[in-house]
Amino acid sequence: MDLYSLTLTDIAKKIKNKEVSIKEVLDSVYSRIEEVEPKVDAYITLTQERAYQKAEELQKKLDNNEDIGVLGGVPIAIKDNICTNGVKTTCASRMLENFTPIYNATVVKKLEEAGAIILGKTNMDEFAMGSSTETSYMKKTKNPWDLTRVPGGSSGGSAAVVSADMAYASLGSDTGGSIRQPASYCSVVGLKPTYGLISRFGLIAFASSLDQIGPFTKTVEDAATMLNVIAGYDKMDTTSANLEKVDYTKALVNDVKDKVIGIPTDFITDGINPDVRKAYDEAIETLKNAGAKIQEVNLEYAKYSLATYYIIATAEASSNLGRYDGIRYGYRAKDFNDLDDLYVKSRTEGFGEEVKRRIMLGTYVLSSGYYDAYYKRAQQVRTLIVENFKKAFENCDVIMIPTAPNTSFKFGAHNASPLEMYLEDIYTVPVNIAGLPGISVPGGFDKEGLPIGIQFISKAFDEKNLLQVAYTFEQNTTYHNEKPTMKEEK
16 A cells, blocks of 8 residues: 555554654655646645655654654645745735745644644635635646546645645635535545634634634544644634643544434525435434434524625635735735835735635725624624524534535636635534534535535534544545545546
8 A cells, every 4th residue: 555545643653663764654745746736736835855854853763762743754734824934825825925934833833843744835715715726826726536626615725635645634724614615525524623722823814703723634533633733722822722631532432322413404405416415314324323313403593604704704804914015015016106006006916806805895894884784793693603503502412514515516617606606605604603613524425426525513612522423423434435536527
C-alpha cells in the first residue's frame, strides 16, 4: 500500500515505531502531489524546502528517542486564509496575492509544536466567500471524484487535498458550512467545532462572529486527534473559551445505545435531491440498527437561518474588509488621480465580483435607515434560532440532517443566480448562527457516483458526544473506505 493513502493515525504510528522514515512519508506525499495536483489544482503554494528541513529535524529527534509529538512527521495542508510565518497567505485574492505574514496563526503554531509538517497552502473561495471555490482569483480547484465538478467551498482546496491523498489532514475555516459542505462533496470528514473552542488568532476574518477553524480528515478518529491538538484557550483571541482540556479520542466508542438522535423533519425541505434523501433515510436506519433511539425534533426557526446568515455575514464582511484600501493593506492600483480614486480603483481591481457583492450588501444593511430593519432584526432572529436549538437538545443528544441538499454540481451551474448558490448552504448555516459544533461524514453516493455527506450537530462544547455518534455511524458503514475516481469528461 502507498504511504500517502494511509490515515493520519496509521502513518503517525508507523513513524513513531520507526517502520518508515519521515523523509519516506514526505517523498510519498509530494510524489502523489506531483502526480495528481495538475488534475485537481488544490494547492496555491507548496513549501517543500521548509517541509524537508522540518522532516530532517524531527528524524534526528526520533533517532535519539526524543518525543516528536502526537503528529510527529505527519504532512498537513493549511487553507490559505490562515497565517503562516514566511509563507504567502493570499485568501485566493488579488488583494493579498503578495502578502507574507510575519507570524503563525495559533492553530499553525500548535500543529508545528505537535510535530506536524506543513505541506503548503490550499485554494479557496476568495476571502472564504463562496460555496464552490469558483471565486478564487488564483485557480479553479476540481472535485477528485469528478474533475468536471466543484469540490465545494469555501475550503474546497483543503477538502480536495485530503480526498485525493495529497495530505493526511488539512485545516479549513467554516463561516456558514465551508468545512462541512466541501467535506460532503469530496467524501471526507469535516469538523466545524463550537465557536470559541479553537483560536481564530491568525485567521483572516470574513465574519468574526461566525468564522471557526476546523480539520478535514480521512476518518473520525483522525478528526478527534486533530481536535486534541488545535483546541484550547488562547489569550490572543478574545472569543476563545477558557475550558478544561479534553481528550477527544476517548469519545471514539462504537456505541449509540444510550443516544437519542434528533430528526428535524420540518427542516428537511422538498427541494432536497432524492438520492440525498435516500442516503439520509438509510443513515437513520443505520443508527437505529446500532441501538440509537430516533426522535423527531422541532427546528421551526432554522428555515430563517439562510436569510439571517447573509445579513450578519455580509455586514461583518463589510466591516472586516474595510482595511483593504490600497493604503494600509493589500493591492494598490497603479494609475490613479487622487486619494479617492486610489481607494476606488484599488478595491475595484483587488476584489472579485462575489466579494464586492457581499461588501455592498453588508454596507447596505448597516446603513442609516436600514440598520434596524435588517441587521438588528437578523440578530433578533439569531437569538430565536439559538433558543430553538437549546429546546431541541432537551429531547435529544445529537441532531442529524444532510450536510447539503445536493451533490457536487458542474462548474458554472449557479453563475447566473447567486441565490441558487447560497441555497447550497441551507443545512449548514444554522450551526454557525447558533455557534454549535457540526461534523460531516461520508454517507453514501448518488446514482452518478458522487459523494453524499451526513451531518451531526450537538450542543455547544459537546464535541465528545458528537464524535461518538459520528464514529459509530462511520464504523457501521464503509463509505469512508472508497477512493475518488478522478473521472474526466470524455
